[in-house]
Amino acid sequence: MSGSLATSDARPVDHVFRALSDPTRRHVLERLCRSPASVSELAAPFEMALPSFLQHLRVLEESGLVRSHKRGRVRTYELSPKRLKLAEDWLARQRNLWERRLDQLDAYLLELKEKSS
Template sequence: MTAKGRRAILCRMENQRHQLDRAFAALSDPTRRAVVARLCLGEASVGELAEPFSIGLPTFLKHIRVLEDGGLLETRKTGRVRMCALKPEALRQTDIWLSEHLRIWAARLDRMDAHIQRRKKEMRNDE
């Protein structure tokens, strides 16, 4: 592989890492997680999304911007109404990252369990 090819791969990996950082930061707030959960049912207006929360619209719009910056949703304006919809690719990327780490930890726990079972068997044989 050429140096140019390696740089391209590293750049793409850095962009993906940055995207994940922004997505996880956006999901760190319970209000934003509730908005994402609601949008899983389908697109909604900002007004509909804000309705269940006891915060002002300007504050709620900041949450919408953070979700947009995190790549989790997109908005479009139709007349005077701003509609929001999920961007499933960002959720897929977070799911891929989480799944990989869960797989790694499950394998580690399986190895630890196997080690404990071996030690128990050795201790019974020593008695």
């Protein structure tokens, strides 16, 4: 696909898939599905230095999958599900494309089978 539409549409989806590619970040998203959480709550299950964990949160926030706000000294993260829709829509388009292709292949193979009978 060429043109500015392909380029402008791909970047946000690329960021979402990049964020989803890491198991730590997926675990954070799963946790945030239950409720917003502070950095310390999110980091607790992981055996990594806080600066490393904060990099994961930064990737999630830059992708638009989470948003944060700070009250006093506590930064709280929450899920931003609208961005997941980009990935869902992309996957649905791919699924539809391949289902059509497989249906066409099936029809062609049935036609070949009938001709050879």
